[in-house]
Amino acid sequence: MKVLIVYYSMYGHVHKMAEAVAEGAKEVDGTEVLLRRVPETLSEDVLEKMGAVEAQKALSHVPVCTVDELASADAVIFGTPTRFGNMCGQMRQFLDATGQLWAKGALVGKVGSVFTSSNTQHGGQESTILSFHITLLHHGFVIVGLPYTFQGQMRVDEVTGGSPYGASTIAGGSGERMPSDNELDGARFQGKHVASIAARMNR
Ligand SMILES: Cc1cc2nc3c(=O)[nH]c(=O)nc-3n(C[C@H](O)[C@H](O)[C@H](O)COP(=O)(O)O)c2cc1C
Numbered sequence: 001m002k003v004l005i006v007y008y009s010m011y012g013h014v015h016k017m018a019e020a021v022a023e024g025a026k027e028v029d030g031t032e033v034l035l036r037r038v039p040e041t042l043s044e045d046v047l048e049k050m051g052a053v054e055a056q057k058a059l060s061h062v063p064v065c066t067v068d069e070l071a072s073a074d075a076v077i078f079g080t081p082t083r084f085g086n087m088c089g090q091m092r093q094f095l096d097a098t099g100q101l102w103a104k105g106a107l108v109g110k111v112g113s114v115f116t117s118s119n120t121q122h123g124g125q126e127s128t129i130l131s132f133h134i135t136l137l138h139h140g141f142v143i144v145g146l147p148y149t150f151q152g153q154m155r156v157d158e159v160t161g162g163s164p165y166g167a168s169t170i171a172g173g174s175g176e177r178m179p180s181d182n183e184l185d186g187a188r189f190q191g192k193h194v195a196s197i198a199a200r201m202n203r
Helices: 013-026 042-051 053-057 069-070 089-095 100-106 125-139 180-201
Strands: 002-007 033-036 075-081 111-118 168-169
Touching: 002 013, 013 033, 013 075, 013 111, 013 168, 013 180, 042 053, 042 069, 053 089, 069 089, 069 100, 069 168, 075 125, 075 180, 111 125, 125 168, 168 180
Parallel strands: 002 033, 002 075, 075 111, 111 168
Antiparallel strands: none
């Protein structure tokens, strides 16, 4: 049973969440977990202006995903930072290259799930995940979120991401905040939840 975690991360927040999602998925017996980045679409020049060069170097060990890897997975968990309340362009471009898979129905019946990151608490995490689901539905994915059995999303004693739609982290106005323990717990829960549902569907 193969779980593919495919994400884009400019400054490392989504990457950290992706690692936690992977840890959770690995807790399900017999699960092979693959961690992949989508290709960068911005030029070095733009990345430098955005102050992302060092962070990108630090993430360069993660293999870049090919669209064919989507077809060979039983479940795909997508991670994207919020861009104006939507998925980032790098992820959009990656998904826009999956027309061949769509034409063959290659992703129909696979488990799909989404997690995200934004700078601000109400800056569009839910709209990012829910609008991402539209693409997954066109591909025929069976969508899985983050149920309230992950109790950490009920917390109001600290600032935290996480909603029934998926795990998330709040990066802070200038990206100074890395995912909290509670947000990482949510990511782990989502990874395990997706893997266990995919395992059940496989049986
Ligand atoms: C073009 C652009 C648009 C963004 N739009 C939003 C937004 O709508 N709401 C928000 O809270 N943060 C927004 N952000 C902040 C990113 O979501 C934030 O940098 C990201 O979640 C950090 O995750 P990463 O380090 O994995 O890239 C935006 C950033 C950029 C560069």
